[in-house]
Amino acid sequence: xxxTTQPTSMDCAEGRAANLPCNHSTISGNEYVYWYRQIHSQxxxxxIHGLKNNETNEMASLIITEDRKSSTLILPHATLRDTAVYYxxxxxxxxxxxxxxxxxxxxxxxx
Amino acid sequence: xxxxxxxxxHLIKTRGQQVTLRCSSQSGHNxxxxxxxxxGQGPQFIFQYYREEENGRGNFPPRFSGxxxxxxxxxxxxxxxxxxxxALYLCASSLDITGVNGYTFGSGTRLTVV
Numbered sequence: 001x002x003x004t005t006q007p008t009s010m011d012c013a014e015g016r017a018a019n020l021p022c023n024h025s026t027i028s029g030n031e032y033v034y035w036y037r038q039i040h041s042q043x044x045x046x047x048i049h050g051l052k053n054n055e056t057n058e059m060a061s062l063i064i065t066e067d068r069k070s071s072t073l074i075l076p077h078a079t080l081r082d083t084a085v086y087y088x089x090x091x092x093x094x095x096x097x098x099x100x101x102x103x104x105x106x107x108x109x110x111x
Numbered sequence: 112x113x114x115x116x117x118x119x120x121h122l123i124k125t126r127g128q129q130v131t132l133r134c135s136s137q138s139g140h141n142x143x144x145x146x147x148x149x150x151g152q153g154p155q156f157i158f159q160y161y162r163e164e165e166n167g168r169g170n171f172p173p174r175f176s177g178x179x180x181x182x183x184x185x186x187x188x189x190x191x192x193x194x195x196x197x198a199l200y201l202c203a204s205s206l207d208i209t210g211v212n213g214y215t216f217g218s219g220t221r222l223t224v225v
Binding site: 032034036041042043044045046049087093094097098099100101102103104 | 156
């Protein structure tokens with residue numbers, strides 16, 4: 001699996017958009033980008049995933065660059081409940097999909 | 112729909128003992144994966160079960176074993192516990208073997224080995 005690089009920590013004001021970057025310069029053509037988050041004392045929560053095109057769901061938007069070497073997760077109107085560790089994961093869609101979690105970005109939403 | 116439930120939530124064991132952790136997958140999900148999360152680290156893949164068979168394994172020794180039952184629930188067994196096995200053990204289920212639509216994780220079992 002390709003490796004990802006994320007900032008260790010970020011801060012964002014409540015109500016503002018939180019933009020979390022992820023670098024995955026060695027991604028291969030058939031690997032997807034997934035985002036999960038982990039709120040303290042809970043298991044990780046799936047947010048969104050994409051292959052090439054930008055994606056949006058009720059939680060977030062995912063912007064993938066044209067060369068697919070980086071992506072940005074956007075939380076459009078961050079709330080205090082969005083404070084969590086956010087993991088960017090690159091993986092193949094295949095049997096025994098193994099999620100390789102890095103250190104993630106610790107996002108703190110400030111009032 | 113119910114999510115993934117794990118039991119127990121907390122457990123304290125002595126080095127050398129054996130432990131069994133349990134997981135009920137989300138309704139309709141047939142694939143279960145187990146992860147170990149040490150303090151301050153991201154989760155690490157232990158193994159995955161599909162149709163009651165182990166379907167992939169991470170870098171964990173054979174004393175970590177598992178089972179999946181016909182109702183898709185699962186168990187993680189760890190023999191000869193070591194102090195380094197102290198961690199949060201997470202169970203995750205998915206709709207199918209590819210996990211393409213994401214995994215649903217439980218809140219985990221916190222295991223402490225003393």
